[in-house]
Amino acid sequence: MFSKACEYGIRASIFIAEQSVSDNKVGLKEVANAIDSPEAYTSKILQQLTRSNIIHSEKGPNGGYFIHNAELDAINLSAIVSAIDGDDIYKGCGLGFNNCDANKPCSIHYQFVKIRDELKHMLETTSLLTLSEDINEGLAFLRR
Amino acid sequence: MFSKACEYGIRASIFIAEQSVSDNKVGLKEVANAIDSPEAYTSKILQQLTRSNIIHSEKGPNGGYFIHNAELDAINLSAIVSAIDGDDIYKGCGLGFNNCDANKPCSIHYQFVKIRDELKHMLETTSLLTLSEDINEGLAFLRR
DNA sequence: ATAATAGCAGACATTTTTGTCCACTATTAT
DNA sequence: ATAATAGTGGACAAAAATGTCTGCTATTAT
Numbered sequence: 001m002f003s004k005a006c007e008y009g010i011r012a013s014i015f016i017a018e019q020s021v022s023d024n025k026v027g028l029k030e031v032a033n034a035i036d037s038p039e040a041y042t043s044k045i046l047q048q049l050t051r052s053n054i055i056h057s058e059k060g061p062n063g064g065y066f067i068h069n070a071e072l073d074a075i076n077l078s079a080i081v082s083a084i085d086g087d088d089i090y091k092g093c094g095l096g097f098n099n100c101d102a103n104k105p106c107s108i109h110y111q112f113v114k115i116r117d118e119l120k121h122m123l124e125t126t127s128l129l130t131l132s133e134d135i136n137e138g139l140a141f142l143r144r
Numbered sequence: 145m146f147s148k149a150c151e152y153g154i155r156a157s158i159f160i161a162e163q164s165v166s167d168n169k170v171g172l173k174e175v176a177n178a179i180d181s182p183e184a185y186t187s188k189i190l191q192q193l194t195r196s197n198i199i200h201s202e203k204g205p206n207g208g209y210f211i212h213n214a215e216l217d218a219i220n221l222s223a224i225v226s227a228i229d230g231d232d233i234y235k236g237c238g239l240g241f242n243n244c245d246a247n248k249p250c251s252i253h254y255q256f257v258k259i260r261d262e263l264k265h266m267l268e269t270t271s272l273l274t275l276s277e278d279i280n281e282g283l284a285f286l287r288r
Numbered sequence: 289a290t291a292a293t294a295g296c297a298g299a300c301a302t303t304t305t306t307g308t309c310c311a312c313t314a315t316t317a318t
Numbered sequence: 319a320t321a322a323t324a325g326t327g328g329a330c331a332a333a334a335a336t337g338t339c340t341g342c343t344a345t346t347a348t
Contacts (some may be wrong), residue, residue, distance in 0.1 A: 092145070096148060106219070115263050140249050
């Protein structure tokens with residue numbers, strides 16, 4: 001469904017969100033350990049999220065990644081997914097055509113669009129705030 | 145969503161289904177041309193579908209690929225997808241964990257399972273017969 | 289029997305995704 | 319100022335997905 005990079009990106013964002021609630025900045029090592037991901041690769045993904053202004057970073061000692069508390073409930077999964085995987089998952093054709101639409105639909109167009117729209121809606125209505133609360137309350141987990 | 149191989153596999157199956165309705169066997173070249181896919185790669189995918197007993201093949205002159213007419217409405221998309229992509233799309237975790245379930249859910253487990261189940265249901269209830277009818281009636285297309 | 293057709297199997301090549309390494313810059317504490 | 323910390327950027331490496339080629343086997347028509 002999502003690329004590996006995107007999966008790491010979502011996990012990392014949730015962890016950083018959860019830490020940001022208590023105003024903690026977290027370092028790369030800490031993130032990679034918390035979400036069980038390869039450190040150097042995770043670094044690349046955090047850079048993408050930083051450039052997309054979803055998370056923020058500070059260099060130097062006591063530096064690290066964080067999210068502005070005020071933005072926590074405005075950041076939803078769709079922002080993270082499109083920052084990393086682009087919007088193929090919202091716009092793409094189920095059979096891989098790049099010019100499939102209602103005017104000239106592929107064989108599974110309507111069936112597919114329905115699912116895709118539901119996925120889109122889910123991603124757009126699930127915020128980092130909610131997800132980080134689940135983590136805090138022990139209702140969900142970011143590593144195994 | 146699906147791999148490229150799977151997209152080709154679905155398109156090819158629909159084309160072969162549509163031709164099988166009029167008892168036509170179709171050769172590799174014909175399939176690749178009909179669905180606008182690389183010939184040699186398509187060959188590999190048709191072999192997978194043949195081994196999975198979804199489509200059938202006959203060698204020699206007048207040979208080619210075909211589907212038994214009686215099976216047409218029993219073959220649904222889910223069989224094709226799992227033959228090529230496996231069942232990750234039905235069972236896999238949205239965040240890539242391989243032991244995520246209701247007992248120890250990842251952060252997006254419930255949201256994700258809902259979408260995944262709808263996708264599964266869609267794939268299980270969409271048959272090659274229906275899809276090939278759409279093609280025959282000019283309601284849908286297999287290439288651009 | 290032989291030639292032509294058509295799918296099969298395995299090796300190979302290319303591209304994309306995933307993952308690593310290292311030198312560099314910015315920041316902070318001393 | 320300097321040393322230690324922490325993110326950045328670019329080059330590189332490994333693995334997986336996509337795509338190609340070539341020779342083989344099975345079938346049919348003549």
